[in-house]
Amino acid sequence: QQPVQSPQAVILREGEDAVINCSSSKALYSVHWYRQKHGEAPVFLMILLKGGEQKGHEKISASFNEKKQQSSLYLTASQLSYSGTYFCGTDRDYKLSFGAGTTVTVRA
Amino acid sequence: DTEVTQTPKHLVMGMTNKKSLKCEQHMGHRAMYWYKQKAKKPPELMFVYSYEKLSINESVPSRFSPECPNSSLLNLHLHALQPEDSALYLCASSLGRGRNSHEQYFGPGTRLTVT
Numbered sequence: 060q061q062p063v064q065s066p067q068a069v070i071l072r073e074g075e076d077a078v079i080n081c082s083s084s085k086a087l088y089s090v091h092w093y094r095q096k097h098g099e100a101p102v103f104l105m106i107l108l109k110g111g112e113q114k115g116h117e118k119i120s121a122s123f124n125e126k127k128q129q130s131s132l133y134l135t136a137s138q139l140s141y142s143g144t145y146f147c148g149t150d151r152d153y154k155l156s157f158g159a160g161t162t163v164t165v166r167a
Numbered sequence: 168d169t170e171v172t173q174t175p176k177h178l179v180m181g182m183t184n185k186k187s188l189k190c191e192q193h194m195g196h197r198a199m200y201w202y203k204q205k206a207k208k209p210p211e212l213m214f215v216y217s218y219e220k221l222s223i224n225e226s227v228p229s230r231f232s233p234e235c236p237n238s239s240l241l242n243l244h245l246h247a248l249q250p251e252d253s254a255l256y257l258c259a260s261s262l263g264r265g266r267n268s269h270e271q272y273f274g275p276g277t278r279l280t281v282t
Binding site: 061091093099100101102103106114115146153154155156157158159160 | 171207208209210211212215222223225257269270271272273274275276
């Protein structure tokens, strides 16, 4: 079942912060975050595992509330390079289901 | 080398044609995936191979036929496709499929147009 992402889109100025949320109605083992720029492949950002372990980029931060089946990705001091569509992927039954995506536009 | 390569980049085929998409990785990954992505939509899982065996088929129509000749290669054979099959086809790989939940590395995709 597809996780629910919000917001659908966000426009930022360089240096501003944003939060992208991802929630699931089912229990999760882990949450993945990917970013896809227009015309390119999705690129791995972070995995948050049940139990609190995280794997990913040092400059990207995220949280995972296992009890609520929710994850949030924090874009801090945004840069132009942060623009793209962010997908969360929830791991259940050994496969990823991606949310609909959040389009982030960072303007100078 | 953290690269997944896919060929061709673009493919236009008629509904009666037979074609194949190819994916290759040399990272020693033992899980490989095919996804289909329509414009402004997330990737949708089609198939998963684990240790060269098909482990997941997400009820994909038989006009799509996957093949994993060895641990580095993944093919998707296409036959008698419909115009609604036009999409970006993404290949991905990961270290494994176990509960360590490994990150997936995606190839650049093949943009398929069915006429």
